[in-house]
Amino acid sequence: MRLTRMFLPTLKESPATAEVVSHKLMLRAGMIRKVAAGIYSLLPLGVRVTRKVEGIVRDEMNRAGAQEVVMPVVVPSELWLESGRWDDYGKEMLRLKDRGDREFCMAPTHEEVITDMVRGEVRSYKQLPLNLYQIQTKFRDEIRPRFGLMRGREFVMKDAYSFHATEECAEREYREILKAYTNIFKRCGLEFRAVEAEAGPIGGSFSHEFMVLADTGEDAVVSCTSCDYAANVERAEIGASEVAAAVVDIPALEKVSTPGQKTIEEVSGFLKIEQASLIKTLIYKVQKQDKKEEFVAVLLCGDRELNVVKLVRLLGAGSMELAEDVDVERITGAPAGFVGPVGLKIPVYADWGVDGIRGGVTGANELNTHLLNVASGRDFTPSYADLRLAGAGDACPRCDGVFELRRGIEVGHIFKLGTKYSESMGATFLDENGREKPLIMCCYGIGIGRTAAAAIEQNHDDGGIIWPAPLAPFDCHIVAVNIKDEPTMKVADALYSELQEKGLEVLFDDRKVRAGFKFKDADLIGVPVRITISANTVVEGSVELKERRGGEARLVKIEDVAEEIQKIVGEG
């Protein structure tokens, strides 16, 4: 593509509204333009990158035996009423009416549609398993869209759904796609982790997220430094490590006045005691499954956070929330900030870490007062469990390694759905014994635009984007330093044709602007290889080759250019 003819509006300054690098660079490099909050148009360069991601995804999905379908964006309410999600999905689902006042939505996901498609056709176990996928636009009316393509309202997603006669078969397929996803993100040239994750509101029994590692990621991920365990911190289990110390040599409890010192930081600073030696006490209001309410206390080391999901699971609760101030005072006798486990009449749960605190500090359940020399087992007896949010240095639950903490961008998510949709929507088949059973389902998603954005978050410098070769909009970028110089243009034109004939995608900057201007644009756009053609090197039959990802420019004989580029971008 000749730059003089390409719709590629690059920007020197970045629009004020862009917050994260990928968003800024996509705007500056002329890949996207905003149409409304969380809604973007893709410009030619954006389309090229998107197609690269889609191509890899499509290829690996097909290879894994999945078949491509396309489902509608606008879906009638009936299907959602059947699954129960018309009411459950809430405001994230954009609803609309047609001229006959019939209700529809812009599909935020397609479980209902695919289940409907399959239930109409699949009758027998002989037709299973089946894996169908699509690459389609979805709409979720996010509370707060942000970060460009990273968290838009309208976005392109590859979603796949598999259908099985048996659990074993479903799990086998789940493993297959896990492998396929690993191939996909490897081929995209991204550093990523497949992590154990919470299944979330979509439901199901287990799930993995694919996280592209980048400091700007919205999610926190722990991974073991010595085995391959990795998990979203929301999910991560922690291995037991703290060993209980002997209780004997701890001095007696002592009250200390701590006027106005409520937070962990304040108490820690006031008493000159490490945050880790403080015992944080949270009072939670728990909604049990049978709708009864109960209050519980949760203890954590002062420097750690509670993982609410772990507590919910431990108690088998329906939901829970922090107790209101009035409830805290009624139950403990003190306002929030001065609460402690000693003498509490409600059930007390503690994270394992608390067992390691000897001679700790807690609230005294008395205004402006804390207790010193508190010891678990002597002064209070909690039920211990793994309750804290995992962090760096915590023990791995699978081996004796420890966690490191990284940030990640969720680009893929796979779930085992089970029979949630097939049961509610009557998608059944007849097994070998002629018995009717609900189909067992799994679903598998990949955010296409988000993957491109994540690639930028992970691969950029001050000058702009540094595309991993497989996602790059072009393989190489020819810069003709001076278009008025005839020898230069002769070589540039010839190379442009030759490289294209050899199957390379070539961007040719033939604009009448100064060299520096072209170099800046080239760095911004981030094509892997730049070929600089100028009068002084052309005389000796060579041109300059420079890789976007570091490295010095080097002279290459004109006849060797194609081969060199193919070596770098890994084609041919």
Added chain:
RNA sequence: CGGGGCGUGGCGCAGUCUGGUAGCGCACCUGCUUUGGGAGCAGGGAGUCGGAGGUUCGAAUCCUCUCGCCCCGACCA
């Protein structure tokens, strides 16, 4: 949903407090010079100041309403 902020040429902003008839940088067009890291000079085009209503001799500026966009928070002791 709660809190905060912003809408002024394509982009980034000043001007608003203290009303007087719109300005700067980038981009764009023309010419000359320049030509390896976002050139210089000269000339030029482009804005119903988000929209509606009001106050006033006069409104980008003050008041009311409205629309749009952005940020922070939504499990914190």
